[in-house]
Amino acid sequence: MYQLKEKEMIFVFTGPDGSGRKTVADMVGSTLGINKVLSYTTRAKRPAETDGQDYHFISEDEFKRALANDEFIEAVEIDGVHYGIKDKDIEEMFRDNDFIYLILNAEGARMLKQRYGEKVTRLFIYVDRDIIIERQKELGVSDEVLDQHFKHYDEDMAYMPECKHAFENMDLAHTVFAVTNVLEQYMSRDLLEKD
Template sequence: MYQLKEKEMIFIFTGPDGSGRKTVADMVGTTLGIPKVLSYTTRKPRPAEEDGQDYHFISEDVFQTAEQNGEFIETVNIEGVYYGIKDKDIEDLFEQNNFIYLIINAEGARILKQLYQERATRVFIYVDHDTILERQKALDMPEFVLKSHSDRYQEDMSYKEECMHSVENIDLAHTVFAVTNILEDYMNRDLVEKD
């Protein structure tokens, strides 16, 4: 496992599926110039998702081979779909940057927090259950995806109390502004000149 250096930090975006955590994370990452660690998954891309931009979409055989080779720092299985983060991807991004971010569910976030302790900061993005259903219906999500997200909503929300920061994503611009300020605070802590 890659050992983070003193000024290096991972920002972990988590929250219920459909809360807008990916949109918020990517907008904040772009604003602050922080690169994203992409997860690997065995599920098929959803409409508007692209390989190498949203996830690395791979077959179950490729995933299991990588897992057997010890390439993943964390993996989770959600309803038969595998997700994982590769240690090498984290190491490669830290060669050029002191800060990186990723977007994962509560189970993965919990694993990474245990691994990286104070070097990992969790940002929980959420909205109420009805808003998630409205947004996902507007995106023409398949019924089985809506049901899966709906069934897991309360469990996902229960992770909020474990996270250092939580922001309700009612207005996207406001949410991005608030989260950008939170992350900037971490990024600027060691940059203040001392008299």
């Protein structure tokens, strides 16, 4: 397992499906120049997704081989689909940056926090269930996908108190601004300590 150096830190974005956590995380990451570590998954690629940008899409056999070889630092199964983060990917991302971010569900976020403790800061992004429904319908999301989003909604919301920061994503620009300000404080803290 990769041992984080003194100044290195992991930001984990979590929250219910459909809350905009990925969009917020990617916009904040881009604004602050923070590298994203991608999860590996055995689920089928959705129409708007790109392999190597949203996830590493791999077969069930590939996932099982990597699991058997102890390549994953975090691996979960949700509704028969496997997701995992590889230790080597975390190490590689820290070569260029003292800060990285990941987008994980509650179980994955909890595992990473247990493993790295204070080096992990969890950011919970959420919106009310009715707003998710409204936004998803505007995007033309099918009822089947909506049902999938809400399968774990209550369970995901129950994780909020464990996270250091929570942001209600009512307005994307406002949320990105608020999250960016919080992360800048963590990032500049190291600069201040060096003076």
